[in-house]
Amino acid sequence: MNTAESPNQIRRTLDSRLRQLMPRGPVLLAAVVRSTRRCGRYGCKCNRGEKHIRTQITYKEGAKTRSVYVPADLVSEVRQWAAEGRRLQCLLKECSQLAVALLRSKPQAPKKPSRRPK
Numbered sequence: 001m002n003t004a005e006s007p008n009q010i011r012r013t014l015d016s017r018l019r020q021l022m023p024r025g026p027v028l029l030a031a032v033v034r035s036t037r038r039c040g041r042y043g044c045k046c047n048r049g050e051k052h053i054r055t056q057i058t059y060k061e062g063a064k065t066r067s068v069y070v071p072a073d074l075v076s077e078v079r080q081w082a083a084e085g086r087r088l089q090c091l092l093k094e095c096s097q098l099a100v101a102l103l104r105s106k107p108q109a110p111k112k113p114s115r116r117p118k
């Protein structure tokens with residue numbers, strides 16, 4: 001990020017990012033994970049190498065990783081929710097960095113002398 005920008009330029013960029021912070025739909029802060037498995041049923045196609053595909057979302061809850069099964073008909077929709085989550089997360093991070101840049105662009109207050117002269 002260019003730190004030589006003026007406070008007004010930074011403020012304009014920040015305002016435009018803040019306007020983009022509106023969710024365009026459901027928001028999901030999770031990874032969408034696809035996995036394949038064998039069910040073990042006799043004669044099933046998965047025994048001939050055509051494994052079953054299933055999709056889950058995984059996310060952190062405190063220190064624990066949780067996962068939730070995603071029904072097949074919702075997979076593409078849930079991917080959009082996760083994409084929206086990533087978009088907003090990136091934007092939020094950028095807004096915070098711009099707020100820091102705004103503070104840094106302001107002239108620093110003169111330092112007070114550390115010791116009182118006698």
Ligand SMILES: [Zn+2]
Nearest residue numbers: 039040044046
């Ligand atoms: Zn099977």
